[in-house]
Amino acid sequence: MDPLSAISEELAEIEGQITDIFRALANGFQKLEKIKDSNRQSRQLEDLTGKMRECKRLIKEFDTEVKALEGTNDTNTNKMLNDKKQTMVKELNSYVARKKQYATNLENKKIDLFEGPAEGYAEENVLLASSMSNEQLIDSGNRMMDDTDQAIERSKKTVQDTINVGTETAAALKAQTEQMSRVVNELDSIHFSIKKASQLVKEIGRQVATDKCIMAFLFLIVIGVIAIIIVKLVNPNNKDIRDIPGLAPPAMTRKLLWNHS
Structure with a gap:
């Protein structure tokens, strides 16, 4: 029985996962030694690097669990757990160092592959030039000059095309700017019209209220006039209401004039 299982099932599980990763790392580096292609070596190193990251994460979890159990374990148990953690860290560091060494070797190979053809090509040109006659050298020089002139012409054309594109872009931006200015002016006119309309509506409202x-x-x-007329018609002798022309009884006036005479 695993002694860690008696202490903590979680510690035993983490240790098992770390052991599996160390076994996979050992097999991976053995496989890496047999690979000759640089691209395959790079992919293998990337895979091993991912496993080492996972192992580092598990060791941190192991350390966290150990610290959580320090209060419940005795001194010997805590020492045993810390020693196991240090052993895991050392083994992981050894794989990290091997990975760095392989990465350095791959980088050096890439530099050699990058610089090698250029140096060989220059050396080949020197050998070819030394084996040519004067006439061949002149022809070769003329061809190189023609190639250079063509490259210059292509560069000029590229520059001219760039200038044309820039001119067209500037014209398009100018047209868009003018269009935006017109839109802004139209918006100002609409705002002014709305303001005038609001004022006119307010004036009409005041006039309607008046x-x-x-x-x-x-x-x-x-x-009031209708009320007075109705009262007069109903009670013609009411002295509290002044006579309205055309409603007073004319007979009384004529009688008074007769008696006076």
């Missing part, structure tokens, strides 16, 4: 007051006053006057 007209309503006048109509109401006239309506009250008409109602």
Whole structure:
């Protein structure tokens, strides 16, 4: 039985996962030694690097669990757990060092592959030039000059195309700017029209309110006149209401004039 299982099932599980990763790392580096292709070596190193990251994470979890159990374990148990953690860290560091060494070797190979052809190509050109006659050298020089002139012409064309594109872009931006200015002016005009319309609506509202007051006053006057006429018709002898022309009885006036004479 695993002694860690008696202490903590979680510690035993973490240790088992770390052991599996160390076994996979050992097999991976053995496989890496047999690979000759640089690209395959790079992919293998990336895979091993991912395993080492996972192992580092598990060791941190192991250390966290050990610290959580320090209060419940005795001194010997805590020492045993810390020693196991240090052993795991040392083994992981050894794989990290091997990975760095392989990475350095791959980088050096890439530099050699990058610089090698250029040096070989230059050396080949020197050998070819030394084996040429003067006429061949002149022809070769003329061809190189023609190639250079063509490259210059292509560069000029590229520059001209770039200038044309820049000119077209500037013209398009100018047109868009003018269009935006027109839109802004139209928005200002619309805003001014809305403001004037609002003022006109307010004036019409005030005028309508005034007209309503006048109509109401006239309506009250008409109602009063109608009321007076009705009262006069119902009670013609009422002295409290002044006579309205055309409503007073004419017979009484004629009788008074007759008696006076």
